[in-house]
Amino acid sequence: MKRLLSLLFFLAIIIFPASTIAAEAAIAGVNVDLDPLRVSFEVRDAFTVDIEEAVKSGLPTSFNFIVRLSRVNPVWIDEDIGKWEFRHTVKYDTLKEEYEVRLDEGLIREARTKDFEEMKSFMSRGEAIAITPAHLVPGEVYELSIKAELDKTELPPLLDYMFFFVKLWDFETDWHVYRFSP
Amino acid sequence: MKDTQRLDAEQKRRRREFVIILVLIPIVALLTWTESHISSISGGVPVATNILLLALLNVNIILLILLIFLVLRNAVKIYMERRRKVMGSRLMTKLITSFVTLTIVPTFILFFVVIGFINRSIDGWFAINIEGSLQESLDLARNYYNDMNERVTASARSIAIVASKQGFGADNDRFRAYLDERVEENDFATVEVYHADGRRVAYSVAQRVNRTTVPDVDQEAVLKALRGEASGFVQTLQVGDVVRGVAPIPSVSNPDKVVGAVAVSYYVPKSLIDKMKEISAAFEGYKQLKLIKNPVKAKYFTILLIITLVIVFFSTWIGRYIAREITVPIQELAEGTHAVASGNLDFRIKTDSKDEIGLLVNSFNRMTEDLKAGKTKLEDANLELRRTNTELDQRRRYIEIVLGNVPAGVVSIDKLGRIVSINRVAAEILGTDEGYALGKVYKEVLRPEDQEAFREMIREMNEMGAESLERQIKVALEDKAMTVLVNLNALKDESGSYLGMVAVLDDLTHLLKTQRMFAWKEVARRIAHEIKNPLTPIKLSAQRLRKKYLDRFPGDEVFDECTTTIIRQVDELKTLVNEFSSFARMPASNPSPNDLNEIVQETVSLYKAGQRRIRFDSVLDKRLPVLDIDRDQIKRVLINLIDNAIAAVGEDGEVRVETLLVEELQLARLEVVDSGAGIPADVKERLFEPYFSTKRSGTGLGLAIVSNIIADHNGYIRVKDNMPHGTRFVIELPVKAITI
Numbered sequence: 001m002k003r004l005l006s007l008l009f010f011l012a013i014i015i016f017p018a019s020t021i022a023a024e025a026a027i028a029g030v031n032v033d034l035d036p037l038r039v040s041f042e043v044r045d046a047f048t049v050d051i052e053e054a055v056k057s058g059l060p061t062s063f064n065f066i067v068r069l070s071r072v073n074p075v076w077i078d079e080d081i082g083k084w085e086f087r088h089t090v091k092y093d094t095l096k097e098e099y100e101v102r103l104d105e106g107l108i109r110e111a112r113t114k115d116f117e118e119m120k121s122f123m124s125r126g127e128a129i130a131i132t133p134a135h136l137v138p139g140e141v142y143e144l145s146i147k148a149e150l151d152k153t154e155l156p157p158l159l160d161y162m163f164f165f166v167k168l169w170d171f172e173t174d175w176h177v178y179r180f181s182p
Numbered sequence: 183m184k185d186t187q188r189l190d191a192e193q194k195r196r197r198r199e200f201v202i203i204l205v206l207i208p209i210v211a212l213l214t215w216t217e218s219h220i221s222s223i224s225g226g227v228p229v230a231t232n233i234l235l236l237a238l239l240n241v242n243i244i245l246l247i248l249l250i251f252l253v254l255r256n257a258v259k260i261y262m263e264r265r266r267k268v269m270g271s272r273l274m275t276k277l278i279t280s281f282v283t284l285t286i287v288p289t290f291i292l293f294f295v296v297i298g299f300i301n302r303s304i305d306g307w308f309a310i311n312i313e314g315s316l317q318e319s320l321d322l323a324r325n326y327y328n329d330m331n332e333r334v335t336a337s338a339r340s341i342a343i344v345a346s347k348q349g350f351g352a353d354n355d356r357f358r359a360y361l362d363e364r365v366e367e368n369d370f371a372t373v374e375v376y377h378a379d380g381r382r383v384a385y386s387v388a389q390r391v392n393r394t395t396v397p398d399v400d401q402e403a404v405l406k407a408l409r410g411e412a413s414g415f416v417q418t419l420q421v422g423d424v425v426r427g428v429a430p431i432p433s434v435s436n437p438d439k440v441v442g443a444v445a446v447s448y449y450v451p452k453s454l455i456d457k458m459k460e461i462s463a464a465f466e467g468y469k470q471l472k473l474i475k476n477p478v479k480a481k482y483f484t485i486l487l488i489i490t491l492v493i494v495f496f497s498t499w500i501g502r503y504i505a506r507e508i509t510v511p512i513q514e515l516a517e518g519t520h521a522v523a524s525g526n527l528d529f530r531i532k533t534d535s536k537d538e539i540g541l542l543v544n545s546f547n548r549m550t551e552d553l554k555a556g557k558t559k560l561e562d563a564n565l566e567l568r569r570t571n572t573e574l575d576q577r578r579r580y581i582e583i584v585l586g587n588v589p590a591g592v593v594s595i596d597k598l599g600r601i602v603s604i605n606r607v608a609a610e611i612l613g614t615d616e617g618y619a620l621g622k623v624y625k626e627v628l629r630p631e632d633q634e635a636f637r638e639m640i641r642e643m644n645e646m647g648a649e650s651l652e653r654q655i656k657v658a659l660e661d662k663a664m665t666v667l668v669n670l671n672a673l674k675d676e677s678g679s680y681l682g683m684v685a686v687l688d689d690l691t692h693l694l695k696t697q698r699m700f701a702w703k704e705v706a707r708r709i710a711h712e713i714k715n716p717l718t719p720i721k722l723s724a725q726r727l728r729k730k731y732l733d734r735f736p737g738d739e740v741f742d743e744c745t746t747t748i749i750r751q752v753d754e755l756k757t758l759v760n761e762f763s764s765f766a767r768m769p770a771s772n773p774s775p776n777d778l779n780e781i782v783q784e785t786v787s788l789y790k791a792g793q794r795r796i797r798f799d800s801v802l803d804k805r806l807p808v809l810d811i812d813r814d815q816i817k818r819v820l821i822n823l824i825d826n827a828i829a830a831v832g833e834d835g836e837v838r839v840e841t842l843l844v845e846e847l848q849l850a851r852l853e854v855v856d857s858g859a860g861i862p863a864d865v866k867e868r869l870f871e872p873y874f875s876t877k878r879s880g881t882g883l884g885l886a887i888v889s890n891i892i893a894d895h896n897g898y899i900r901v902k903d904n905m906p907h908g909t910r911f912v913i914e915l916p917v918k919a920i921t922i
Contacts, residue, residue, distance in 0.1 A: 050473075057473050058466030095323055095462040096416060 027146045027176035034182050037136065038128040039067060043148045043173065046124050051150065051171075055092055055099075055119075062089040062151035063123055067131060072141040072179070081142070084131055087151070088123045105129045136182040144178040202248075243488065253498045260502075270513035274505040281501030286494055293490045300482045308472050316465045323458035327416060327425065330448050335414040335427030337368055338446040341375075342431040350375050350384055350431065350442060361386035371396045371424065371449035375431075376404050378441050391449055396424055399445040403428045407443035422452040511539045515546055527554035591666075591687030594673070597680050599623045611666055611687045613659055632657065636685075639670050649674070654690065663867040665690045692893075695870065699890060702872040710763035717752050717759065724748040761883060771812040771894040778809050778816070778850060778915075782839050785820040795833050801840040809850055810918055815891040822884040823854040823911050830858030830909060849914045857908040866901050 024045055031040040046063065047055075055061050065088070069081040087104040099119040103109040105126065113119055136142060149172040260278070263271035341364060348357050361373045361384055371391045375384035380401070387393055397419070406413055407428040414427045424447050431442035471478075514531045521529040527550055533543040582605075585592050591608025595601050601619050609616045612628060619627045628636060635655045643651045650671040657664040667688040673681040728745045735741050779802040790798045820839070827837045835857045842851040861869065868874045870889035875882035892899045897915040904910040 053473055054470075057469035058462075059470050059473070093462070094320060094466055095458055096327065097324065 025148065025171045025173045027148060027173050030144070030146060030176060030178045032144060032178060032180050033128060034136070037069075037131045039126065039131055039144060039146070039178075040128050041065075041126050041146055041176070043124045046148065046150075046171065047120055048171070052116075055090055056116075058092050058094050060089060060091045061123075062087055064149050064151050065126055066147045066149070067129075068145040068175075069131060070143050070145070071137075072143055078143065082131075084129075086126065086129060089151075090119055090123055106132075138182050141179060141181050144180065145175045146178070147175045148173045250495060253495050253502075256499070256502050270509040270516070273512065274502070274509045277505035277508065278498065278501045281504065282494065282498050285497035285501075289490050289493050289497075293486055296486055297483060300486075301479060304475060304479055304482075308468075308475055313468065313472070316461075316468050319461045320465045323461050326458070327423075330425040330450070331414040331416070331427065333368075333427075334370070334425050334446040334448050335412060335429065337364065337370070337373075338427040338429035338444045339412060341373060341446065342429045342442075342444040345375060345431045345442065345444060346434050350377075354384075358384055358386070369448070370446055372445075372447045374399055374445040374447075376408070376443040376445070378408060380404065380408070383442070388449075395419075395421055396447055396449055399426055399428060399447065404443050404445065407445070408440055410438075410440050422455050423450040424448065425450060507535075508539060511535065511543050515543065518546055518550070522550055522553065527557060589689070591689075592684065593624075593687070594682060594684040595624050596682040599625065601627060602682065607689070608685075608687050611657060611659075611664060611689060613657075635668070636670075639668065640683075643670065643672065658863070663691075663863075665694055695889065696893065698871060699886070699893075702886070706762035706872070710759045713755060714759045714763070717756050721749055721752040721756075724752065771815050771891065773810045773812050773895065775808045776811050776813045776816070777806075778811065778852065779803075779806055779841055781811075781813060781816055782820065782841060782852070785817055785824065786839055789824055789828070789837075793828060796828060796831060797836045799836065799838040801838065803840075803842045805843045805845075806841050806850055807843070807917060809915060811895055811915065812891070815894070819888045819891050819913070820852075820854070822888045826884065827854055827856035827858070827909075830856045832858070843917070844914075847914075848917045850917050852913040852915065854911045854913075855904050855908060857904070860903055860907055861901060861909050869901055870899070 026044050027041055028044045029040070029042045032038070033040075043063065043065075051061065065086040067084045067086070069083075070078040071081055072078050084106075086106070087102075089102045089104070091100045091102075092098075093100055098112050098114045099116070099122075101111045101113070101119055101122040103111070103122065106129070111122055113122070131144075260271060260275055264275060341361070344360060345357060348354065348360070350357050357375075361375070364370065365373050365386045365388050369388070371388055373384075373386045374382055377383045382398075387396070397417075400417070403413055403415065403426065407430045410430050412427070412429040414425070417424045417426060426445060426447045428443055428445045430440040431444060433439035433441045511531070511533060518529050518531050529550060530547050531543045533540050535543070585603070585605035588605070589607060591611045592603070592605050593601060593608045593612070594603045600621055600623050604612075604614075604616050604619050606616060609619060612619075612632060614627050624636070625633055632655075635653070639651050639653055643649070650669065652667065652669045654665060654667050657666050667690050669686040669688070671684050671686075673684055675681055724745045728742070728749075732742060732745070782800055782802060786798050786800045789796075824837060824839070831837060837857075838855045840851075840853045840855065842853070843849075844851055865876065870885050871882075872886040873882035874886075875884075889899055892913055892915075895915055897913055899911065899913045902910045902912060
């Protein structure tokens with residue numbers, strides 16, 4: 001019986017490896033500008049060692065940012081105003097040794113840099129992203145919920161075939177709630 | 183009833199497992215569909231392949247869970263059964279353990295070998311030389327770009343210096359020729375010269391390059407150069423890459439002043455780009471593979487482990503199934519054996535199995551049936567045997583009673599000489615015990631002198647070829663001598679085979695004694711009659727002689743003495759004759775109820791007064807009942823015996839009279855004991871014969887009369903030695919129920 005339990009424990013360790021545990025990434029530095037509504041934020045500790053290695057290996061890596069806006073209703077459930085999704089993608093060009101960053105924030109911007117830290121800054125920051133259309137009523141209380149998650153790593157086809165049920169280097173932050181009143 | 187319940191429970195259990203399987207199938211299907219759906223979204227792998235793989239893995243996982251459940255449940259059941267010491271649990275544990283061990287060992291060996299193989303293979307993929315080769319290839323490609331970048335930048339600078347010196351106006355043909363020459367010499371795609379105001383003033387393009395292929399240089403880079411900052415970069419186009427170098431043109435008079443910019447472009451064809459990209463992709467692929475090296479290993483390990491566990495658990499389950507197939511019938515067989523051993527021969531084991539176990543069960547059932555039939559027959563035979571035994575026992579007991587009650591002794595021996603039967607009388611005659619003698623060889627039981635007599639008779643029988651022989655032998659017992667008529671008969675069965683011998687021993691002592699007594703009485707009567715008749719005339723004649731002639735012969739002493747002697751002897755003869763006569767005419771006893779103890783006391787008291795020196799004692803049993811005896815005759819017996827005792831002890835001694843009731847034999851025992859010298863054995867034999875006396879003055883009739891009286895009372899007298907010395911006369915009289 002002991003041996004059987006040990007075997008099951010070992011199996012559990014194998015099935016749920018440590019790498020699948022989400023990193024302690026979190027949304028921080030949220031700032032809101034009004035008229036028009038623009039939001040700035042950054043993701044801290046988004047780049048774990050595994051993700052950095054994946055990026056440097058030339059694996060396309062994307063961060064998805066989800067922004068939800070709701071009007072706070074003190075007596076009833078909150079009213080959803082809208083939901084916006086943005087995507088930052090990086091692909092390292094090993095030949096030219098530069099990072100190609102694509103920032104899809106409604107308007108698509110592209111940037112190339114050889115600086116890794118700069119690339120991280122591009123990927124982790126959302127600078128004055130326009131949340132449109134958002135017609136805010138002055139005096140009301142609104143809640144802005146922001147969450148970031150690593151998009152499913154795009155493995156090469158053969159590897160994807162092998163790891164169809166495994167998520168590599170995944171992370172997902174908690175919802176960061178920012179309350180404001182226009 | 184118990185079997186039926188067990189079968190019902192088994193059927194319920196199977197039904198339940200069937201339901202579990204039915205529930206599991208759609209779950210497996212659902213999981214497979216879900217995961218294949220997810221997979222089809224995530225990658226470009228064929229859906230059919232994914233579904234197959236997913237199905238297999240899911241089946242494995244579900245089977246694993248199911249098997250874990252079954253194995254755990256069975257393990258708990260077996261553990262509980264072992265604790266409860268349920269029959270068959272030990273065998274089942276052994277079988278499962280053996281089965282699992284036999285499976286686990288090769289499976290785990292295979293598992294570890296495969297894991298090692300996979301590890302080595304995967305490590306081989308990431309061997310250092312491969313990574314180094316890929317890195318060097320990539321470095322080569324990178325160097326190409328860097329070299330080209332530096333070259334075009336340097337060329338841009340040198341052209342800028344020339345332009346500064348020679349001037350680079352649109353009308354400067356010499357400079358234009360120089361540009362063309364540089365383009366041709368260095369295989370550049372284009373060389374562009376810009377004025378400080380941003381206008382392009384010169385443009386040279388290689389003949390091999392399509393003018394539209396290489397676009398104009400980015401204005402941003404030109405402006406940067408006009409600010410005095412040279413730059414080199416790669417511009418990616420659809421048809422290839424363009425490596426550009428942009429350098430400022432310094433003023434001749436003031437080198438810090440920028441008067442224009444030179445942009446040199448080198449076209450890298452797409453075919454070359456593709457090759458370098460392939461190198462880059464290979465390196466990236468390798469790095470990505472290296473990145474997932476450990477997850478790949480872990481996954482292979484997991485899959486292998488799952489397969490291994492599936493095999494192990496499945497083998498465990500199969501082991502248990504096979505063990506149950508064996509142990510359940512064995513358990514039932516054990517229960518059946520127990521039931522049969524307890525006497526339940528109606529026990530049957532139900533089986534549908536056609537294998538050896540089924541054969542065993544069927545054999546058991548057949549054996550039980552045979553046993554039952556045999557038992558029935560045996561019981562019938564036993565009843566018959568018991569009845570026969572009862573009859574035989576009754577006959578035996580009857581024969582024993584007959585033999586025990588016949589006055590003759592009967593002894594039978596088998597052909598080996600072992601005593602098969604012996605009755606009480608024979609045991610007494612032969613001086614042994616019935617219990618002791620039975621089963622022993624007669625030579626061990628008989629006294630040496632009796633053995634000799636028997637051996638002599640057997641020898642005679644053999645010599646004569648006779649089947650029976652009769653001999654009269656003397657038997658000396660401890661306290662008496664007996665005359666026994668031995669009738670020896672050979673026993674033979676119907677076929678004439680010798681079976682043994684039977685000896686009938688008749689005690690002739692009493693008969694001979696009676697015969698002698700009668701003979702002596704006849705002799706005494708005749709003697710008395712013949713002698714007594716002439717005695718009276720003799721005595722009268724002698725008296726007449728004395729009367730007539732004594733006076734005539736006054737001095738004749740002879741005459742006087744002779745006649746006196748004649749008369750005295752005639753008187754003595756008369757006394758003798760009278761005694762003979764009285765012996766011969768001994769009156770028949772006239773028994774009447776009398777107290778033997780009282781008679782003894784009366785008689786002993788007579789002697790006590792007259793014999794001061796001799797101690798008289800009497801030990802009387804108060805339990806002694808009133809006996810049917812002739813008082814006078816018994817008193818005479820006592821007197822005769824006490825007289826003999828007094829004569830034996832002499833002047834100083836002890837005479838004791840004892841009475842005792844022997845209840846088990848219903849006898850009254852009267853013993854007269856003296857402390858005299860005792861009687862020799864040869865004398866004992868003739869002691870009770872008439873006219874046998876060891877005393878000079880005795881007539882020899884005293885003990886004969888005693889013997890006669892006791893015989894008249896159906897009693898028995900014998901003489902024994904008294905310990906430590908003396909003689910003990912023992913008289914046994916029958917005790918009869920007397921109504922007074």
